Amino acid sequence: MGDLTPEGERAPRYDALLVVSFGGPEKPEDVMPFLEHVVRGRGVPRERLLEVEAHYQRFGGVSPINQQCRDLIAALDVDVPVYWGNRNWHPFLEDTVRQMADDGVRRAAAFVTSAYRSYSSCRQYIEDIERATAAVPGAPEIVKLRHFFDHPGFVAAMTDHTRAALERLPEELRDRARLVFTAHSIPISMAETAGAAGGAYEAGLRRTASLVAAEVAADRPWDLVWQSRSGPPQIPWLEPDVCDHLEELHAAGTEAVVLVPIGFVSDHMEVVYDLDVEATALAERLGLPLARAATAGTHPRFVRMISELMAEPEPAPCPATCCPAPARRPR
């Protein structure tokens, strides 16, 4: 399928773009059903769920993520219809795929709002897409676009936003501020099996962080740390946690910090609560000047990246052994 390009290659041709995201609640009574959907079969303790429920309720039961998907879609400049479906909340992927079938879509590119490789951020979305297409008669073929953590568009957006955050620090501290990149923690077992050879989640994050850090200032010290740990306490997850790390930096004499949530493409609840509420309160207590860089969001370079990904030769699907599912726990 597709026309020949001037170079004689077959250009991929999609008749729609499907944005696939995590989903989030938009009213108080939807918070618990959403959370139960997210953690089904995953052994997340009830206490953790109630704690996270309180984070959402503090913001009126509204997760920022759905509106951010709408904003991203509104900013897109593509010449095919754009659809949007979520893993965990309305609009659910399966309903969207049904709509696409009804509209006669045959072959769609899927942009997943998750930059890195791991079960949660890659394979689980592939499973979501497969489940939705299997459930819908006449479902379109859906081609997942490649991971974009090291794409120049994503790196440029994060670089701009990191520079802007530095500008918000008191002038005399700017040159001495440390860059602290953060990403969602995952279980160590999931990190070890991420990608084809293992370790790809952390390796991808380190790669992106190093690219952004190098653009901002070659000699500035930086770290990669983790946030938003979930799961039962006896299962080890990636560490250190961002808050523990801020305490350590402060004790070691660091004078200012820019937090860069490189693991998220928009200001998810993990960013607005775990960083803007929790980590920010800690920094205030410590007297540690801190600025949080914006996420990629609708930065024009990030938005353009999506069109560029659609124009690339069709990506090879992930090998079946990539990012395997963790053992499921009983409900």
Ligand SMILES: CC1=C(CCC(=O)O)c2cc3nc(cc4[nH]c(cc5[nH]c(cc1n2)c(C)c5CCC(=O)O)c(CCC(=O)O)c4C)C(CCC(=O)O)=C3C
């Ligand atoms: C790697 C990764 C990403 C980044 C890649 C991607 O973007 O997909 C991500 C994104 C997100 N995670 C989100 C929300 C939640 N994640 C949870 C739980 C978990 N996350 C995990 C990993 C990840 N999560 C894991 C291994 C769990 C344990 C349960 C399980 O194995 O699945 C829980 C349960 C409660 C708790 O936090 O304990 C919630 C509510 C939201 C929406 C936020 C909003 O509403 O703005 C987003 C974008």
Ligand SMILES: [Fe+2]
């Ligand atoms: Fe999560």
